Amino acid sequence: MGGNSTTNEGHSLRGPLDRPVLISIRDVFNGDEPLATAELDDYLNPDAVEVTFDDGLCDADTARMDIQWTIQNDYKFHYTDSQSVDFRWGEHPHNGDYINVIGLEHYHPPPNASSDPSDVEDSCITQSPEKLVTRAVLKLWRVAYHTNSLAPLNSGSNPP
Amino acid sequence: MPDSTGSDEFADVNEAVGAEWEDETTPYERVREVISRAYTPVSADAIAETARTSPKTVRKHLNTLADEGFVTTGTGENGATTYRRSSESLVVEQAADILDHVSMDELVARVSEMREQISGFQAEYGVDSPEGLLVDRTNQTLAETAKDHDDLDPEVLQEWQTTRRNLAFANAALSIANAERFVNDESHPSDESVLAQ
Numbered sequence: 001m002g003g004n005s006t007t008n009e010g011h012s013l014r015g016p017l018d019r020p021v022l023i024s025i026r027d028v029f030n031g032d033e034p035l036a037t038a039e040l041d042d043y044l045n046p047d048a049v050e051v052t053f054d055d056g057l058c059d060a061d062t063a064r065m066d067i068q069w070t071i072q073n074d075y076k077f078h079y080t081d082s083q084s085v086d087f088r089w090g091e092h093p094h095n096g097d098y099i100n101v102i103g104l105e106h107y108h109p110p111p112n113a114s115s116d117p118s119d120v121e122d123s124c125i126t127q128s129p130e131k132l133v134t135r136a137v138l139k140l141w142r143v144a145y146h147t148n149s150l151a152p153l154n155s156g157s158n159p160p
Numbered sequence: 161m162p163d164s165t166g167s168d169e170f171a172d173v174n175e176a177v178g179a180e181w182e183d184e185t186t187p188y189e190r191v192r193e194v195i196s197r198a199y200t201p202v203s204a205d206a207i208a209e210t211a212r213t214s215p216k217t218v219r220k221h222l223n224t225l226a227d228e229g230f231v232t233t234g235t236g237e238n239g240a241t242t243y244r245r246s247s248e249s250l251v252v253e254q255a256a257d258i259l260d261h262v263s264m265d266e267l268v269a270r271v272s273e274m275r276e277q278i279s280g281f282q283a284e285y286g287v288d289s290p291e292g293l294l295v296d297r298t299n300q301t302l303a304e305t306a307k308d309h310d311d312l313d314p315e316v317l318q319e320w321q322t323t324r325r326n327l328a329f330a331n332a333a334l335s336i337a338n339a340e341r342f343v344n345d346e347s348h349p350s351d352e353s354v355l356a357q
Binding site for chain 1: 168169170171172173174176177178180181193194196197199210250253254257258261262267270274314315318319321322323324325326327329330
């Protein structure tokens with residue numbers, strides 16, 4: 001496979017960021033999750049939705065999520081917290097580097113949102129509209145929050 | 161500590177959020193939401209699957225939305241009608257949102273700042289547009305003259321594309337605000353600012 005820069009280029013989100021979608025994602029976080037406060041990093045020319053959580057997962061006291069979404073429907077939702085736990089759901093081309101990932105949707109697992117090709121998993125989130133992807137992220141976050149475990153984040157279900 | 165906002169049981173997170181959406185919206189609202197993000201032509205069948213309704217219902221609502229100017233129709237390779245979000249409707253929507261949330265002074269200052277940012281990219285990379293940047297870098301790679309150049313940073317490309325798009329929305333907001341000022345003035349002929357134009 002190519003060098004680092006080629007790989008990096010092949011893994012980036014395609015196209016300009018989609019302002020109305022970022023606004024919509026901000027509104028879902030603020031409307032649906034009492035622990036979350038979301039805002040655009042710049043109202044007129046936004047690069048990301050920045051979400052702060054009043055509490056983190058497991059032992060973390062605080063957490064944040066940064067979200068990008070482009071007009072070609074590529075996205076990433078990146079979580080990081082005060083315990084330095086990172087993970088990320090994404091959808092964008094990866095040159096087939098992620099050997100366990102069938103489509104474009106994938107999941108960089110905790111604790112460090114690993115980008116090692118053999119660590120990256122298929123994402124449990126397969127919905128397309130930004131509102132539904134955001135709600136799926138929030139549902140999974142809630143289950144992890146209630147169970148004090150990072151395991152449910154990419155399991156896609158919450159059995160009784 | 162977890163609070164009382166319960167996490168519901170669900171067998172599949174995708175089906176769960178889809179079913180909730182279906183419960184709280186009408187088919188028309190879902191079709192409008194899905195087509196609002198379709199910036200390239202799509203079929204009624206594709207919209208139907210995402211919007212959780214029938215292709216027949218989708219076509220009915222898309223035709224209404226096309227009459228209102230929200231949707232642009234076209235013809236696909238197989239002769240079937242295709243649909244996409246109207247660019248004009250998107251621009252007007254974004255301009256209206258900007259005018260609702262940003263003061264004229266700030267808008268003028270930010271438009272000028274974004275223009276300078278674009279000029280900065282043009283000067284730095286010696287091309288007029290992000291597309292030119294891609295062509296330029298491809299040619300350099302093909303000619304193997306790229307040894308003195310860093311590989312194209314995808315973040316620069318994206319920042320340029322994004323700023324250009326959002327500057328277009330901001331410019332539209334400015335134009336609409338200016339146009340409204342004079343349209344309103346014309347309906348009040350005693351206002352002296354009419355003479356200033």
